[in-house]
Amino acid sequence: MKKKTISTPKSSVSDISVLENQALSKLNSGQYKDAIDLYKALLKQANNAEWRHALAQCYLQRALAFAAKGMVKEALVLWENYAQNAEPPHEAFDHYISWLLQTNDMAKVKTCLGQLSAQQLDEQYPELAGLLGLLIITGKISCLELLPKDSVFMAHLVIVQEALSAFRNNKLEDIEPTLKKLPFRSAFRDFRTLMKATLLVHESVEQAQALIAKIPAASPYRQAGALLNAITHDGAALVNDLFQLTPPRIKIIEAIKNYNKKQIELLDVLIKQQNRLSDKLKFNLAIQYQTLLGADLVQPYCLAALSTYSAGQRDFIKHFGAINDFEEWRLKALKCERDGDFYDAEYYWKQGISVLKTRGAEGAFKIALIMRHIATHQKSPEEVITWLIDSLYADPDDRESYVKILQYYERQEQETDAYKEWLDKSIKKFPIDIEILSLAIKASVRNKAFKKATQYTQALLKIDPVNTFAKQVLFTSHLAHARKLIKSKNFHLVEKEIQQAEKITLGKRYQAQAQLMRGFFVFVGEDKKQGEQLITEALQKTNDGVFNAQFCVIMEALLLNVPIAPLLKIVPPLATDYLLSQQEIVRLTQQIQQYADDDSANQTYLHKALEKVKAIIKQSLKQITSEETLLTLCQCLDRINHFELLRVCVKIALSQWDKPIWKYYRVYSEANGNPTKCSDINSYRLQESLKIAQEQKDQRATALIGKFLDEYYKSRKSSVFNIFDSLFGGNDDDEDDDPIDELFGHLPDDLFDQLERKTVEITKKTPPERMLKLLAADYFSNNVNKMFDLINDDPEAFFAFLMLKAADDLGIDIGVTSEMIVKCFKGQKATSTPKPFPFF
Amino acid sequence: MKSPYKILEVTEQASDSDIKQAYLQKVKLNPPDRDHEKFQQIHSAYETIKNATSREKYALFNYPEADFDALLDQAFIASQPILLSADHFDKLLHASIDDNTFLIDYPKKTRT
Numbered sequence: 001m002k003k004k005t006i007s008t009p010k011s012s013v014s015d016i017s018v019l020e021n022q023a024l025s026k027l028n029s030g031q032y033k034d035a036i037d038l039y040k041a042l043l044k045q046a047n048n049a050e051w052r053h054a055l056a057q058c059y060l061q062r063a064l065a066f067a068a069k070g071m072v073k074e075a076l077v078l079w080e081n082y083a084q085n086a087e088p089p090h091e092a093f094d095h096y097i098s099w100l101l102q103t104n105d106m107a108k109v110k111t112c113l114g115q116l117s118a119q120q121l122d123e124q125y126p127e128l129a130g131l132l133g134l135l136i137i138t139g140k141i142s143c144l145e146l147l148p149k150d151s152v153f154m155a156h157l158v159i160v161q162e163a164l165s166a167f168r169n170n171k172l173e174d175i176e177p178t179l180k181k182l183p184f185r186s187a188f189r190d191f192r193t194l195m196k197a198t199l200l201v202h203e204s205v206e207q208a209q210a211l212i213a214k215i216p217a218a219s220p221y222r223q224a225g226a227l228l229n230a231i232t233h234d235g236a237a238l239v240n241d242l243f244q245l246t247p248p249r250i251k252i253i254e255a256i257k258n259y260n261k262k263q264i265e266l267l268d269v270l271i272k273q274q275n276r277l278s279d280k281l282k283f284n285l286a287i288q289y290q291t292l293l294g295a296d297l298v299q300p301y302c303l304a305a306l307s308t309y310s311a312g313q314r315d316f317i318k319h320f321g322a323i324n325d326f327e328e329w330r331l332k333a334l335k336c337e338r339d340g341d342f343y344d345a346e347y348y349w350k351q352g353i354s355v356l357k358t359r360g361a362e363g364a365f366k367i368a369l370i371m372r373h374i375a376t377h378q379k380s381p382e383e384v385i386t387w388l389i390d391s392l393y394a395d396p397d398d399r400e401s402y403v404k405i406l407q408y409y410e411r412q413e414q415e416t417d418a419y420k421e422w423l424d425k426s427i428k429k430f431p432i433d434i435e436i437l438s439l440a441i442k443a444s445v446r447n448k449a450f451k452k453a454t455q456y457t458q459a460l461l462k463i464d465p466v467n468t469f470a471k472q473v474l475f476t477s478h479l480a481h482a483r484k485l486i487k488s489k490n491f492h493l494v495e496k497e498i499q500q501a502e503k504i505t506l507g508k509r510y511q512a513q514a515q516l517m518r519g520f521f522v523f524v525g526e527d528k529k530q531g532e533q534l535i536t537e538a539l540q541k542t543n544d545g546v547f548n549a550q551f552c553v554i555m556e557a558l559l560l561n562v563p564i565a566p567l568l569k570i571v572p573p574l575a576t577d578y579l580l581s582q583q584e585i586v587r588l589t590q591q592i593q594q595y596a597d598d599d600s601a602n603q604t605y606l607h608k609a610l611e612k613v614k615a616i617i618k619q620s621l622k623q624i625t626s627e628e629t630l631l632t633l634c635q636c637l638d639r640i641n642h643f644e645l646l647r648v649c650v651k652i653a654l655s656q657w658d659k660p661i662w663k664y665y666r667v668y669s670e671a672n673g674n675p676t677k678c679s680d681i682n683s684y685r686l687q688e689s690l691k692i693a694q695e696q697k698d699q700r701a702t703a704l705i706g707k708f709l710d711e712y713y714k715s716r717k718s719s720v721f722n723i724f725d726s727l728f729g730g731n732d733d734d735e736d737d738d739p740i741d742e743l744f745g746h747l748p749d750d751l752f753d754q755l756e757r758k759t760v761e762i763t764k765k766t767p768p769e770r771m772l773k774l775l776a777a778d779y780f781s782n783n784v785n786k787m788f789d790l791i792n793d794d795p796e797a798f799f800a801f802l803m804l805k806a807a808d809d810l811g812i813d814i815g816v817t818s819e820m821i822v823k824c825f826k827g828q829k830a831t832s833t834p835k836p837f838p839f840f
Numbered sequence: 841m842k843s844p845y846k847i848l849e850v851t852e853q854a855s856d857s858d859i860k861q862a863y864l865q866k867v868k869l870n871p872p873d874r875d876h877e878k879f880q881q882i883h884s885a886y887e888t889i890k891n892a893t894s895r896e897k898y899a900l901f902n903y904p905e906a907d908f909d910a911l912l913d914q915a916f917i918a919s920q921p922i923l924l925s926a927d928h929f930d931k932l933l934h935a936s937i938d939d940n941t942f943l944i945d946y947p948k949k950t951r952t
Contacts, residue, residue, distance in 0.1 A: 236913055330900065
C-alpha cells in the first residue's frame with residue numbers, strides 16, 4: 001500500500017503556523033501517526049522544544065496503543081523513539097520493562113532495572129514490582145544485584161524467602177507470622193494470599209477458594225490461583241477446569257491429585273474431545289470405565305442414555321442383561337411424556353400395567369399409581385374420573401382419589417346415584433375425614449336429607465368443634481326441619497328443633513333467626529298474638545330495616561305455605577317512595593344468598609318474594625355508588641337466575657363503570673344466561689371485552705367471558721354440523737368404518753410403523769400362497785378356504801392378519817386377536833350397504 | 841439436576857424418619873430467609889421422597905437423566921483432602937509463567 005504522505009508547504013512564517021495547527025489538531029484528535037509526520041516536518045524547519053515534546057507524546061501514545069493490541073515489539077520501538085525525543089524521567093518506563101520481559105530481551109531488561117530508583121519500584125510501578133517479584137522467586141530472572149538495595153521491595157523479598165524457606169523445611173507454624181510482616185501495599189500481597197490459600201486447601205477447600213477469589217484478575221499470581229482453584233475441585237468441575245489448561249499444567253494437576261493410570265487415561269480422552277462429547281462416546285466411555293465410574297451409576301446412566309443413543313441397546317444387554325419388560329414400557333412411556341406425546345405414553349403405560357398384573361400386591365400398588373398418573377394427563381373430567389375409579393380397584397385406600405371423585409360428582413348439575421354410592425363408600429372408608437364429611441353434609445342438605453346432614457355435621461363437629469361451615473349447616477338444617485314440621489303440622493316437635501338450633505353458638509344474628517322461627521311457629525300453630533310479639537322482637541334484634549323485615553316475612557310465609565297478608569301486618573308498612581340504603585341492599589343480598597344456600601327449590605319462592613318488592617329495589621338501585629355492592633348483588637341475582645333485576649343492575653353499572661365485567665353481565669342478562677341466545681354482534685362485543693379483561697388482568701371477567709364464549713361457540717358449531725348433517729344425510733362417520741383403523745388405531749405411530757415394516761419383511765421372504773397357508777395354520781386351524789373367503793371379501797383382511805403375525809413374531813402384545821379381525825371384517829361386510837348419493 | 845436423595849444427602853434405602861431428620865437438618869442450615877431458592881429446592885426434594893408412596897411415585901415417574909457429570913464426579917472424587925507441599929507450591933508458581941516470554945498467561949473465562 002502506498003504510504004500516505006502529508007504535503008509540507010515551503011517554509012514561510014505563515015506556512016509553519018498552518019502546519020503547526022494541523023499537527024496540533026491531529027494530536028488532539030488522536031491521529032498520532034499523521035501528527036508524527038507533521039511534527040517531524042516541523043522539526044526539519046527548526047529545533048523547537050515544544051514540537052519535540054509533542055512528537056514524543058505521539059510516539060508514547062502509539063506505543064501504548066500497540067501494546068494494548070498485544071503488539072509488544074512495535075510498542076518497544078515506538079517507546080524508544082519516544083525516549084529519544086523526551087527528557088528523562090521517561091513516562092511508562094515500567095511498561096517498557098514489562099514489554100522487554102515479554103520479548104525476553106534480558107540485556108535491555110538488566111540495563112533498565114539498573115536505572116530503577118527505590119521510589120519507582122516501591123511506589124510508582126506496583127504492577128512491575130509484582131511481576132518482578134514473581135519472576136525472582138520462581139528464579140525466572142536473576143537481577144537482585146541490579147535492584148535498589150534500599151527499596152521496600154528488597155526488604156519484602158527477604159520476608160517472602162523466609163516464608164518459602166519455612167514451607168520447604170515443613171515449619172508450617174512459622175509461615176503465618178512471617179507472612180504477617182508483609183503490609184497490604186506490598187508487591188508480594190497476592191503471593192501472601194496464594195500461599196495462605198495453598199496451606200488452607202487441606203483444612204477447608206471453601207476458605208481456600210474464597211482466598212483465591214481475592215486475587216485480582218490483573219495480578220501476575222492470578223494464573224497460579226486458577227491452577228490452585230482447579231486442585232480444590234473434583235469430578236466434573238475439575239474436568240471442566242482442565243479443559244482451559246495447557247497439557248503441561250494438566251500434568252502438574254494430575255500429579256498433585258495423585259491420579260492413577262485409569263483416571264489419567266480417561267482424562268486424556270475427555271480433554272482431547274474438549275467438551276464435545278457425543279452421546280455415543282459418553283455411552284461407550286461409561287461402559288469402558290465401569291469400574292472407575294461406579295457400576296451402580298453406570299447401569300442407570302446407560303439405561304437413560306439409550307433414549308438418545310438407541311444403538312447402544314446391544315452393548316447394554318451384553319453388559320447388564322436384558323431390560324425387564326416393565327422397565328422397557330416405563331421408559332418408553334416417560335420418553336413420550338417428555339416429548340409431550342401423552343397419547344402414546346398412555347399406550348405404553350397400559351402395556352406396563354399388563355406386565356405388573358402378574359406381580360401381586362407390589363404390582364397392584366404400582367398399577368394404581370400409574371392409573372392416577374395417567375388420570376392427570378386426561379383432557380376430559382370424565383376420563384380422569386374413570387382412571388381414578390379404576391385405580392381404586394388396585395389400591396382402595398387412596399383418600400385423594402376418593403375426594404377427587406366426590407368433587408367431580410359434586411360439580412355435576414344433576415346429582416346421580418353414582419355420587420350417592422361414592423359418598424357412602426367414602427364415608428365408610430374415611431369416617432372422620434373433614435373434607436369428605438363436608439361434601440356429605442352439602443349433598444344431604446341439597447337432598448333435604450336433614451337427618452343425615454345433622455348426623456354428618458355432628459360427626460364433623462366432634463373432630464373440629466369450631467368448624468363454622470358445619471355449625472351453619474346444622475343451624476340451617478334445624479330451621480329447615482322446623483319449617484317442615486310446621487308445614488306438616490307436627491307442632492309438638494318444632495320447639496325441640498328450634499332449641500337445638502339455639503344451642504349452636506354462631507352469634508346474635510343466628511339467635512334472632514331462631515327466635516323469629518319460634519315466632520312464626522307460635523303464630524301459625526299456637527297463639528297469633530304471642531307469635532306477633534315474638535316476630536316483632538326478633539325483627540328488632542336483627543335490625544335490618546323495614547324493607548328486609550318485610551322481605552323476610554314474605555319469604556317465610558311462602559316457605560311455610562301460609563297467607564302472606566296476616567304476617568305482613570306485623571311489620572310496619574313501606575312508603576310507596578321508600579328507597580333502600582346501601583346498607584339495606586347489602587343485607588338484602590345476604591338474605592337472598594342465605595335462602596339460596598338453604599335449599600335450591602327456594603329459587604321459585606325467592607322469585608315470588610322479589611316480585612312483590614322489585615319496584616322498590618329498582619328505584620333504590622339508581623342511587624347506588626358502590627361498584628362492589630352492585631357486583632355482589634349481580635352475582636347473587638345470577639345465582640337465582642333473576643335476569644330482570646340483573647338487567648336493571650347492569651344498566652345502572654354501565655352508566656358509571658365501563659368495564660369488561662359489566663359488558664359481560666349485559667350480554668349475559670340479555671341472553672337470560674343462555675349462550676345459545678347470544679347474538680353475533682354481542683359475541684363480538686364479548687370477544688373485545690375478553691381482550692381488555694386479559695390486558696387488565698381481570699381474572700374474574702376473563703373466566704366468566706371465556707366460559708360464556710366457549711359455550712356460545714359450542715352451540716354454534718353443533719348447529720352448523722346439524723345443517724350439514726341434514727344436507728348430506730349424516731354420512732360423516734365413513735372414516736370410522738375403516739377396519740384397519742378400528743383394529744390398529746389404538747397403536748402408537750412408531751409401533752404401527754414398526755409392524756408395517758415387519759409385514760414388508762415377512763412378505764418379501766415368503767410367497768403369497770405360502771403366506772396364506774402359514775396364516776391359516778396360525779389363526780384358522782389350517783382352514784385355508786375360510787381364510788381365502790375372508791380375504792376375497794376384503795383384501796385388507798390379509799394386511800390385518802399380516803400385522804397380527806408381525807406383532808406375534810416380534811413378541812409384542814397389541815391387544816388384537818384373530819377372532820377380533822374376523823369379527824371386524826365380517827361385521828363390515830354385513831353393514832356395508834350402497835350409500836345414497838347426496839340430495840337423492 | 842440433582843436427585844432429591846442427593847439434595848437431602850440420604851440413601852435410597854433411608855426410612856421416613858431418616859429423611860425427615862435430614863430435611864430438618866438441611867432447613868436449619870439453609871433457612872428460607874437466607875437463601876429462598878435453596879430452601880425451596882430442599883423443601884421440594886423432601887416433598888418428593890417424604891414417604892413410601894411419594895418415593896414409589898418418584899421411582900416410577902422420574903425420567904432417568906443420563907447425567908454424565910454424575911459419573912465424572914464419581915471417577916474423580918478425592919478420597920481425602922489434599923495436603924499441598926512446598927514442592928507443589930513451587931510447581932504451581934512455575935507453571936503459571938510462560939518460559940519464553942515471561943508473559944503471565946491469564947486464565948480463560950471458564951464455563952459456568
